[in-house]
Amino acid sequence: MSKIREQGFTFADELPPATDSVVGHYVVYTQKKEGAPHRYAGWLNAPDIDMATQYACEHYGQDESCVNIWLHDRSRMHETPVSDTPLPGEDAPDDPGATAWTVFTQKRRGDIHVEQGQVQLGDEKTALSAAVARFGQGMTQVRIVPRDSMASTEVDRVIWRTHDQGYRLAKGYSKSVRAKWDAFRKTEDIEEYRKDDIENHF
Amino acid sequence: MSGAANPVMNIDPSLEDQDKLAEFEQRIADGVLIEPGDWMPDAYRIGMLKMAEHHANSEIIGALPEGEWITRAPSLRRKLALTAKVQDEVGHGQMLYRVSQDLGKPREEMLRDLITGKTKYHNCFNYPAPTWADIAMIQWLIDGAAIMNQKTLADGAFGPYVRTMHRINMEEAFHFKSGEDMVLTLMSGTKKQKAMTQEAFDRWWGPSIMFFGPHDKPNCEQLPPMKWRMKTESNDSLRQRFLNRFAPAALDLGLLIHVCEKDEEGMVTSKKVDEACVPDDTTGNWGVTDPDWDEFFRVIRGNGPCNAHRVALRRFSYEQGAWVRRAIASGTSSLPPAA
Ligand SMILES: [Fe+2]
Ligand SMILES: [Fe+2]
Numbered sequence: 001m002s003k004i005r006e007q008g009f010t011f012a013d014e015l016p017p018a019t020d021s022v023v024g025h026y027v028v029y030t031q032k033k034e035g036a037p038h039r040y041a042g043w044l045n046a047p048d049i050d051m052a053t054q055y056a057c058e059h060y061g062q063d064e065s066c067v068n069i070w071l072h073d074r075s076r077m078h079e080t081p082v083s084d085t086p087l088p089g090e091d092a093p094d095d096p097g098a099t100a101w102t103v104f105t106q107k108r109r110g111d112i113h114v115e116q117g118q119v120q121l122g123d124e125k126t127a128l129s130a131a132v133a134r135f136g137q138g139m140t141q142v143r144i145v146p147r148d149s150m151a152s153t154e155v156d157r158v159i160w161r162t163h164d165q166g167y168r169l170a171k172g173y174s175k176s177v178r179a180k181w182d183a184f185r186k187t188e189d190i191e192e193y194r195k196d197d198i199e200n201h202f
Numbered sequence: 203m204s205g206a207a208n209p210v211m212n213i214d215p216s217l218e219d220q221d222k223l224a225e226f227e228q229r230i231a232d233g234v235l236i237e238p239g240d241w242m243p244d245a246y247r248i249g250m251l252k253m254a255e256h257h258a259n260s261e262i263i264g265a266l267p268e269g270e271w272i273t274r275a276p277s278l279r280r281k282l283a284l285t286a287k288v289q290d291e292v293g294h295g296q297m298l299y300r301v302s303q304d305l306g307k308p309r310e311e312m313l314r315d316l317i318t319g320k321t322k323y324h325n326c327f328n329y330p331a332p333t334w335a336d337i338a339m340i341q342w343l344i345d346g347a348a349i350m351n352q353k354t355l356a357d358g359a360f361g362p363y364v365r366t367m368h369r370i371n372m373e374e375a376f377h378f379k380s381g382e383d384m385v386l387t388l389m390s391g392t393k394k395q396k397a398m399t400q401e402a403f404d405r406w407w408g409p410s411i412m413f414f415g416p417h418d419k420p421n422c423e424q425l426p427p428m429k430w431r432m433k434t435e436s437n438d439s440l441r442q443r444f445l446n447r448f449a450p451a452a453l454d455l456g457l458l459i460h461v462c463e464k465d466e467e468g469m470v471t472s473k474k475v476d477e478a479c480v481p482d483d484t485t486g487n488w489g490v491t492d493p494d495w496d497e498f499f500r501v502i503r504g505n506g507p508c509n510a511h512r513v514a515l516r517r518f519s520y521e522q523g524a525w526v527r528r529a530i531a532s533g534t535s536s537l538p539p540a541a
Contacts, residue, residue, distance in 0.1 A: 009514040015317070016524035018310040023530075025300070042369055043300045045309060047530040059293045062286070063373060082237040109235035110361045112368075141237075167279050168286035170375035173383045180386035185454045196350060196447050198375045 024073055026052040028060050029104075029115065031068040038070050040104070040112035049073065049151045061159035062168070069153045070102075076149040078124045080132060082109060082141045089132025089142075094120040100147040103131040105139040113143055170198075213426040218243040230359050230431050237361040238304060246430055250360050251305035253432060258298035259316050259323035263512050265291040267331040268340065276334060283380050284337070290373040297369065301362045317517040325498060326409040328506030330468045335388055335395075335402035341381020343403075343410040347444055349374045351414065354440065359431035389455045396456065403457050404470050410448070411493050414441040445488040449479055461491045468507030 023045040029038035041060040046052035049071065056069050080087055100120045104113040116135040121127040128144050136142045153159060166172025181190045215223060223243055229236070236242055265288045272288065275281035299309050315321040326344055331337060352374060356367035388399040415437040419425065427433050452459060460473035478489040501509070 009518050011514075011517060011521060015314055016521060016527075018308075018314065019527040019530065023309065025303075040365070042297050042366070044296060045300065045303075058289075059296070062289070063293075063369070081239050084234070109237055110364045112365055167283040167380070168290075168376060170372075170379040172376075173379035177379060177383050177386060180383070180390060183390065184386075184456070185451075189450065189454065193447055193451050196353075196443070197378075198349065198353065198371055 023047060024049075024052070025075075026056070026071045027074050027077065028052075028056045029070040029113075030060055030064075030066040031070075032064070032066050034067055037115040038068070038104075039114050041069075043074070053151050053153065057153060057157075057159050061153075062161075064169070065160040065165075067159065069159060070150050072145050072150045077143050077145045078128050079143045080128065080136070080141055082106070084140070087132045087136040087139065087142060089134075089136050090129045091133035092121060092126055092130050095122060096120065098122040099127070101127045101131065101144040102147050102150065103135050104143040104145070105135050106141040106143075107139055109140055111140075113141070118147070119144065213245045213249050215243055215245050215426060218245065227429065230429070234359075235361045235364065236359050245426065246432070247305055249426065249430070249432055250363065251302055251307055254298050254302040254305065254363060255307065255312055255321060256323065258295045258302060258312065259321060260327065261291050261295035261298060263316075263323040263516060264327045264344075265295075266512055266515055267327065267508075268337055271331065271334065271337050274334070280384070287341070287377050287380065290377065294370050294373070297366050301366055304362065313520060317513060317520055319504065319513065322502060323512075324413075325501050325506070326413055327512060328501050328509045329405065329409050330507055332469075333398050333402055335398045336405060338381055338384035338388055338399065339402045339406040341377050342385045343381075343406050343448065344413065345374055345377040345381055346448065347410055347413040349378055350440055350444055350447075354435040355433060357431075357434045385455070389457070400457055401470070403452065404460050404462050404473055405464075405468065407452075407459060408462060408464075408493055410444070411441065411490055412495075412498050414438075414444065416495055416498065442487055445479075445490055446486075449488040449490070450481075459490075464507075466507060 024047065025043060026046055026049065027043050028041045030041040031038045041056075041063070044052060044055050044059060046055050052071055053069070056071050060066075061069055098120050099122065100118055101124075102118055103116045105116050106113050116131075119127050119130045119134065121130055124144065128142065131144050132142045178190070185193075222241055226236075226241065226243060226246075236246075268284060268291075269288045272281060272284050275284050299312055302312060303309050312321070316323065331340060349371065352367050352371050356364055356371060358364055358367070385399065388395045418436045418438050422428055422436050428436070449459060459476045459479045460470075461476045462470045462473040465471050476491050478491045481488050500506070504510075
């Protein structure tokens with residue numbers, strides 16, 4: 001144990017002042033492979049979008065392999081209310097000079113939001129309506145975010161490190177664990193025990 | 203390690219708008235998930251907040267005993283894995299604090315409540331981890347128990363919490379597998395390694411049985427936490443599934459399952475084989491000697507072997523990090539110091 005942890009702790013009488021108000025809220029999406037849609041990964045708190053991008057790479061970028069990360073301040077997104085009935089939406093032709101909005105949809109309640117495409121329209125109301133008309137069929141929610149408010153990791157940035165990272169994935173252990181169990185247990189007992197694993201991660 | 207657990211909740215739905223409440227309960231019964239924009243009873247919001255906050259606290263406190271072992275990991279690969287694991291747990295904490303913030307409590311307040319003892323974290327993190335085999339046991343038994351619990355929580359009804367559980371479980375799968383690999387390696391090793399593993403198992407078996415919380419009230423399925431699908435399986439049913447999975451696995455590995463007496467430091471002072479830990483002839487369910495629930499409540503109240511140490515270390519980190527937060531607050535974080 002480090003020396004500092006061995007010693008007793010002495011504290012100030014009072015806690016340092018709280019600093020909550022300076023922390024922004026960012027929404028993070030990761031792209032697993034080039035060309036694949038960006039999918040909601042999670043969220044994080046950071047003082048600004050540059051630091052949020054760094055955090056996102058270290059946090060969500062190291063959970064599983066990915067090639068790109070998008071993020072935006074939560075206050076910049078517009079969403080339809082989550083719906084149980086078909087969403088109403090009216091389409092309008094894209095205006096090449098107008099704001100570009102990235103469109104995400106949620107398929108069912110509880111699902112994560114997935115990138116669907118883009119609409120290009122002047123204000124958020126018409127943009128959201130057009131996004132619903134084009135991408136909202138069978139969805140419970142549509143979200144739009146102005147493209148220019150989204151940060152992205154730079155092109156060709158290596159997020160998921162390229163050395164063998166099997167040590168940080170369940171499937172990096174599957175083979176050796178199985179081989180070791182075989183020395184101890186009958187096959188049917190191993191199978192029974194494995195039923196409680198989270199199958200899709202091995 | 204990690205643990206969504208079962209903070210004690212006294213929920214009183216009688217103060218809610220009864221028509222809306224009935225509609226809400228019907229939606230839950232129909233399997234509809236609740237998203238933040240939907241109407242929800244106040245008691246539901248508060249209950250979910252308590253649950254998510256308790257879970258978040260457990261993630262970041264749970265990282266402490268393991269973090270202390272990073273420098274002493276027995277190989278480079280184990281060191282990398284443990285570092286990644288600890289990083290995951292802190293990440294889980296950050297995601298769950300975000301869920302909690304949206305339910306109405308500022309993050310800073312949660313961090314401060316944790317170090318001043320106003321809020322709790324999972325009991326099992328108040329036990330000591332004196333050897334490397336304890337780290338193996340934490341990842342096998344405690345992360346194993348956490349997965350069983352969190353898989354059922356991912357079937358809950360609150361959208362943001364469910365999404366977070368799915369994300370977290372992917373990483374818990376790694377924690378568990380690497381723990382399994384460590385236990386298997388140790389139990390395939392030398393006499394000394396096996397003895398060390400048995401001792402660690404003796405320390406962690408009891409806390410694992412208590413992991414799922416005290417016995418349920420007989421009508422637990424009708425009470426808000428389960429009725430509103432904040433949790434989807436009872437403590438006792440989860441505990442039974444845990445036992446059925448881990449008791450035979452431990453025995454097959456050559457471990458003995460003991461009922462232990464411990465001293466104030468959480469070290470075993472005497473032990474005897476748990477005669478109750480056998481499968482039932484008719485149901486096949488494994489038995490276990492009921493743990494000492496007085497100990498459970500004593501530890502919750504702050505009198506476990508490591509409560510003071512864990513909270514002190516968290517407070518130490520909070521105070522040491524104050525200058526970073528100050529720098530950020532003053533907006534000068536990216537500027538060089540003034541000449
Ligand atoms: Fe974990
Ligand atoms: Fe965790």
